[in-house]
Structures are given as structure tokens and as C-alpha cells.
Amino acid sequence: MTRRETLWHGATGIALICSFDKVARLASAPSGKPGPARRGELASPFDPFQVDLPRPPVLQPVHTTATVQRYEIAMREATAEILPGYETPIMGYQGIFPGPTIRARRGRRTVIRQTNELSDHVSVHLHGGLVPESSDGGLHDYHIAPGAARTYYYPNEQPQSTLWYHDHVHGMVGEHLNAGLTAFYVLSDADDRKYGLPSGGARDVPLMIQDRSFLDDGSFAYAQNLGAGFFGDTILVNGAIAPRMRVQRRLYRLRFLNASNARCYELVLGNNRPMHQIATDGGLLPAPVTRRRIPLAPAERAEVLVDFSQFSAGSQLILRNVIGEPSTTAVMRFDVAGKAGKRARIPKRLGKLGKLPPTAATQDVTLNFQDDPAEWQINGMGFEEDRIDWHPQLGTAEVWRFINDSEHAHPMHLHGCHFRVVAIDGKAPTGADRGWKDTVHVLPGQTIAVKPHFKQYAGRYVMHCHTAEHSDVAMMAIMEIMQ
Ligand code: C2O
Ligand code: CU
Numbered sequence: 001m002t003r004r005e006t007l008w009h010g011a012t013g014i015a016l017i018c019s020f021d022k023v024a025r026l027a028s029a030p031s032g033k034p035g036p037a038r039r040g041e042l043a044s045p046f047d048p049f050q051v052d053l054p055r056p057p058v059l060q061p062v063h064t065t066a067t068v069q070r071y072e073i074a075m076r077e078a079t080a081e082i083l084p085g086y087e088t089p090i091m092g093y094q095g096i097f098p099g100p101t102i103r104a105r106r107g108r109r110t111v112i113r114q115t116n117e118l119s120d121h122v123s124v125h126l127h128g129g130l131v132p133e134s135s136d137g138g139l140h141d142y143h144i145a146p147g148a149a150r151t152y153y154y155p156n157e158q159p160q161s162t163l164w165y166h167d168h169v170h171g172m173v174g175e176h177l178n179a180g181l182t183a184f185y186v187l188s189d190a191d192d193r194k195y196g197l198p199s200g201g202a203r204d205v206p207l208m209i210q211d212r213s214f215l216d217d218g219s220f221a222y223a224q225n226l227g228a229g230f231f232g233d234t235i236l237v238n239g240a241i242a243p244r245m246r247v248q249r250r251l252y253r254l255r256f257l258n259a260s261n262a263r264c265y266e267l268v269l270g271n272n273r274p275m276h277q278i279a280t281d282g283g284l285l286p287a288p289v290t291r292r293r294i295p296l297a298p299a300e301r302a303e304v305l306v307d308f309s310q311f312s313a314g315s316q317l318i319l320r321n322v323i324g325e326p327s328t329t330a331v332m333r334f335d336v337a338g339k340a341g342k343r344a345r346i347p348k349r350l351g352k353l354g355k356l357p358p359t360a361a362t363q364d365v366t367l368n369f370q371d372d373p374a375e376w377q378i379n380g381m382g383f384e385e386d387r388i389d390w391h392p393q394l395g396t397a398e399v400w401r402f403i404n405d406s407e408h409a410h411p412m413h414l415h416g417c418h419f420r421v422v423a424i425d426g427k428a429p430t431g432a433d434r435g436w437k438d439t440v441h442v443l444p445g446q447t448i449a450v451k452p453h454f455k456q457y458a459g460r461y462v463m464h465c466h467t468a469e470h471s472d473v474a475m476m477a478i479m480e481i482m483q
């Protein structure tokens with residue numbers, strides 16, 4: 001699709017690859033950047049750290065009481081200016097990419113009326129949300145036809161966590177995510193204040209990390225790649241190409257979300273600076289885990305505290321993806337500014353993980369590829385809308401062993417429950433792997449046992465691989481949590 005050319009960015013020493021054609025065209029783009037593009041002289045818009053980190057707007061409720069907040073969202077086509085002078089067609093919640101952030105509080109329900117102004121069917125899923133079947137968005141029965149609307153009820157009875165909402169129409173998730181139907185949903189509770197965590201202000205920063213490729217007209221490229229899934233050659237954070245963010249010399253809470261279709265990241269800050277991970281998908285860890293690398297498979301979240309007070313004003317810290325290609329290494333840059341703030345305190349302990357009930361049953365879940373017809377399977381079966389494979393009992397916990405019998409990794413995700421990892425290739429998890437999760441990355445040949453707790457609602461929920469190109473081609477199955 002693209003002819004690639006290596007460009008070196010002298011200032012940062014990060015090698016970049018992008019299409020020479022693209023650069024040449026962009027140089028004569030309507031925004032008037034003078035051409036012709038000459039390597040190393042004219043900044044390419046694909047060079048990192050040229051734009052400020054966008055913050056998706058926080059959606060304002062149409063109605064608020066002590067117990068409920070109501071929102072209205074229209075999903076529609078629009079354009080976004082990601083490359084200067086180009087209008088990239090997107091599908092967006094409220095017509096923006098990423099969609100607006102919803103800030104919810106534990107104990108107060110969220111009700112969202114979602115109107116489908118697109119020409120495709122859609123379905124809205126609150127990833128990581130413990131919600132009733134009819135508001136989960138995972139099943140075919142609850143799709144929203146073009147022109148129709150649906151109201152979603154989110155009880156917000158679970159602990160504070162970084163959730164996200166995204167499209168879930170089986171067979172089209174890859175395309176719809178790539179087109180922009182992804183947004184944050186941040187749930188807070190009293191623990192934020194209790195542990196002194198930045199919450200809701202300038203120092204609480206949701207960071208949606210995605211990869212994209214652009215065609216010559218500025219539109220997003222997309223191709224169904226059944227093997228590895230779709231990979232883009234450019235990193236976006238909150239919809240901007242490898243942006244920069246000015247930070248004060250204070251404590252920040254970064255909420256990393258990998259909202260890419262298929263790409264995994266391993267994030268490193270500056271010269272291997274420690275980050276203090278405080279939360280996984282499902283909420284707070286029992287204590288911060290100090291890490292120099294944060295791995296993030298599709299759909300996973302990690303919240304970290306970074307104390308920028310330890311850096312002098314003028315320092316620049318690059319957040320790198322150390323498992324990327326040259327053009328997908330630079331993720332973003334933090335530019336430290338201002339006077340030394342109060343010395344930050346990293347809390348010593350956080351919440352309790354809580355107890356799991358004894359194991360009621362053990363399920364083996366084998367992940368495999370079938371050649372003819374080519375599809376991804378779970379226990380030797382591709383997805384069927386009317387087949388229910390498991391019937392766990394509400395209130396119990398089971399052990400599910402994901403056995404990866406394939407040559408690709410699979411970020412396995414369960415709806416309707418959260419789980420803890422109990423064994424990775426037979427070994428007990430350590431560090432952040434002990435936290436509450438809803439998605440776990442299972443490497444080729446690996447066996448990971450997790451223990452889901454079916455505690456919130458009875459009903460039918462899907463489980464699937466979160467590589468969108470895998471779940472779209474059948475890597476999904478249904479369980480029914482029995483009353
Ligand atoms: Cu992120 Cu089934 O979803
Ligand atoms: Cu989900």
C-alpha cells in the first residue's frame with residue numbers, strides 16, 4: 001500500500017518510517033506547507049511531538065440528580081483534522097474522535113441514549129462495565145439499526161476504574177474501531193480522595209493509544225488481516241500523531257488504554273524511569289507496583305502515577321513503545337515545566353483485592369485457527385449467535401484455562417464479570433498481574449488460568465479475543481450466567 005522510506009529525526013534520535021509519497025503530497029497540502037519535501041529539512045506531519053496532546057471533551061449530562069446522570073450521544077460520520085490540511089473521515093460518538101469522555105461516579109447510575117445516525121448497524125459496549133445483558137451491547141439482539149436509538153443503563157456499582165466504550169457489531173468491529181468509535185468512561189469513587197490520587201483535573205490524564213495508517217487522501221486505511229490483525233504505521237494518542245504534553249512538576253495519573261485493533265505495546269518512560277502502576281482493568285491494585293515497562297495488549301488499561309517533580313523544568317521525557325517498528329516507537333512526549341511543586345507522595349497501599357469464592361468448576365478454553373473455512377475458533381468452534389457454551393452460576397467463581405494452540409497471541413476478554421489471573425504457564429502471577437482484569441493476553445503456546453467471579457448479573461454475555469480481526473472472524477463465544 002505504501003512505499004516506505006526511512007526518515008531520521010535528528011532532535012530525538014528516533015527513526016521514523018513513513019511513506020515518501022505521503023510526505024511529498026502533504027508538503028503541497030491545502031494548508032500551504034511549502035514543498036517539495038526534502039528529507040530531514042521539512043518536518044513531516046508524521047514526525048512526533050509536533051502537536052499538543054488533545055483531551056477529549058468530557059460529555060455534559062442532559063440531566064443530573066443525586067442518583068442518576070442522563071446523556072445523549074449521536075453516532076455519526078464526520079471528519080477530523082489529524083494531518084494538517086487533510087480531513088480524515090471518521091465515525092464518531094458525537095462526531096468526534098476519540099469520542100467524548102464520560103465521567104461517572106460509583107453509586108450514581110449513568111443512562112445514555114445512543115442514536116445511530118450512521119448507515120451501518122452499531123452496538124455500544126461499555127468495556128469492563130458490569131451491566132445488565134440488555135445494556136451490554138455484546139449480543140446481536142441488541143444492535144441498533146441505522147436511524148434507530150437505544151438507551152443503555154450503567155449501574156456503576158463496581159469500584160473505580162478506567163473503562164471505555166466502543167462499537168461491538170460482530171463482523172464489523174475492526175472497521176468501526178479503526179473509523180473512530182472508541183471513547184473513555186472513567187468511573188471514580190471515594191478511594192481517589194482516600195489515597196490522594198489525582199482525579200478529574202488536569203493531572204488525571206486518559207491516554208488512548210492507537211495505531212493507524214493513512215491513504216494519500218488523508219483517510220484511514222483498513223484491511224482485514226486474519227493472521228496478525230490490522231496494524232497501522234503511525235501512533236495516535238487521543239487522536240493526535242505522537243503528541244507532546246506540557247506537565248507541571250507535580251504528581252500525575254496517566255490512564256493508559258490500548259484501543260488499537262491488534263497492536264500490543266510495551267511502554268517505557270524516558271530513560272527507563274519508574275512508573276508506579278496503581279490500577280489494572282478492573283480497578284486498584286493492593287499497592288502500587290513500580291515498573292519500568294508497561295505491557296498493554298488490545299483493550300487493556302493500566303493506570304500509573306508519575307512524579308514529574310523529580311525532573312527539572314525543561315526536561316523532555318519520551319514515552320516509547322519498545323516493541324514497535326521505527327515509525328511506531330515514539331508514543332508521546334512529556335515536557336516538564338514550572339516551579340518545583342509539592343513533593344509528591346506515592347501511596348504505600350491502596351485498596352484490597354477482596355476474596356474470590358471457591359472454584360465451582362474448571363473450563364478448558366482452547367484457542368485455535370482453522371484453515372478451511374479460514375477462521376479463529378474457541379474450543380474448535382467459530383462464533384454462532386444462538387449457541388451457548390457455558391452456564392456458570394451467578395455468585396460463583398470458576399477457573400477458565402486459556403490454552404493458546406495457535407501461532408498468534410490473543411487478548412482474551414470476558415463480558416459480564418471480572419477475573420483474576422491464577423496461573424501463567426503454571427506459575428502464580430506476580431506484581432500487576434495479580435490485579436482485577438477483564439482482558440488477559442495469552443501468548444502463542446501459553447496457558448493462562450483465570451478465575452472469573454460471576455457476581456453482578458445473570459444473563460448472556462460474550463467472551464472473545466480482543467484482536468478485532470480475530471473476533472470479527474469468529475473468535476467469540478457466549479456464556480449464560482444462570483440465576
Ligand atoms: Cu472491548 Cu467485547 O469488548
Ligand atoms: Cu468488553
Ligand code: CU
Pocket residue numbers: 376409410411465466467470471475
Ligand atoms: Cu486473537
